Amino acid sequence: xxxxxxxxxxxxxxxxxxxRDGFVLLPGVLEAAQVRLLRQAIDGLQAQHxxxxxxxxxxxxxxxxxxxxxxxxxPPGVIELAEAALGADCHVIGQTAWRCHPGFRGTGLHLDYxxxxxxxxxxxxxxxxxxxxxxxxxxxxxxxDPDLCPTRVVPGSHxxxxxxxxxxxxxxxxxxxxxLCGAGDALMFRSELWHAGSDNRTAGRSRYLLQVHYGxxxxxxxxxxxxxxRFNPEVLAAAxxxxxxxxxxxxxxxxx
Numbered sequence: 001x002x003x004x005x006x007x008x009x010x011x012x013x014x015x016x017x018x019x020r021d022g023f024v025l026l027p028g029v030l031e032a033a034q035v036r037l038l039r040q041a042i043d044g045l046q047a048q049h050x051x052x053x054x055x056x057x058x059x060x061x062x063x064x065x066x067x068x069x070x071x072x073x074x075p076p077g078v079i080e081l082a083e084a085a086l087g088a089d090c091h092v093i094g095q096t097a098w099r100c101h102p103g104f105r106g107t108g109l110h111l112d113y114x115x116x117x118x119x120x121x122x123x124x125x126x127x128x129x130x131x132x133x134x135x136x137x138x139x140x141x142x143x144x145d146p147d148l149c150p151t152r153v154v155p156g157s158h159x160x161x162x163x164x165x166x167x168x169x170x171x172x173x174x175x176x177x178x179x180l181c182g183a184g185d186a187l188m189f190r191s192e193l194w195h196a197g198s199d200n201r202t203a204g205r206s207r208y209l210l211q212v213h214y215g216x217x218x219x220x221x222x223x224x225x226x227x228x229x230r231f232n233p234e235v236l237a238a239a240x241x242x243x244x245x246x247x248x249x250x251x252x253x254x255x256x
Contacts (some may be wrong), residue, residue, distance in 0.1 A: 133215065
């Protein structure tokens with residue numbers, strides 16, 4: 001991974017975008033060699049527990065399968081933003097690998113998690129800063145064009161205070177817009193943002209994606225298969241101090 005730290009001013013600018021728009025695109029998070037490595041690693045995955053294959057190949061908790069995945073829990077640019085948004089003691093609540101094949105149908109407009117319903121007058125107040133509880137990072141391993149499953153986002157919709165209703169396609173006159181980007185770019189978005197997937201309309205290309213979910217310290221880590229979950233000793237031995245914290249090795253605090 002690149003070792004250069006992200007300038008604090010750039011992280012602050014990106015944090016402002018998360019508060020204002022609900023999402024921000026981070027260009028060039030991964031180098032070309034890392035993109036190739038991840039695509040090859042995804043091709044080598046085997047289904048476990050709740051994983052599934054078909055037009056969508058979906059693999060959960062990949063960080064626990066091999067130390068190869070560890071550096072992609074805290075890539076430069078992404079981790080600074082996650083910590084700025086969710087606290088220096090935030091952690092990972094999931095890391096999933098996706099492969100969307102031709103004919104795949106994307107999900108409709110939705111939000112991932114709404115911590116609580118708040119009064120509309122409060123959400124409409126530009127002076128009110130809505131705290132974040134969970135953020136997702138999409139690490140794109142392809143150049144995303146309109147035919148290759150672009151993620152669609154509705155700017156500002158995190159302040160709607162509710163999920164989109166059936167058939168709803170916009171919020172306050174703003175429709176979902178496709179995020180077109182390059183291989184190695186990353187999209188960070190907050191859990192209240194209205195967003196959607198898109199179909200794979202290509203003749204023969206599959207979209208490769210690595211997704212990481214970050215949560216505040218008090219957001220539970222949900223690693224399937226839950227009661228039967230065991231950390232891979234090889235992964236823990238290879239993890240850095242920050243990666244171990246992201247995996248749940250926290251200092252003592254309330255409710256521990």
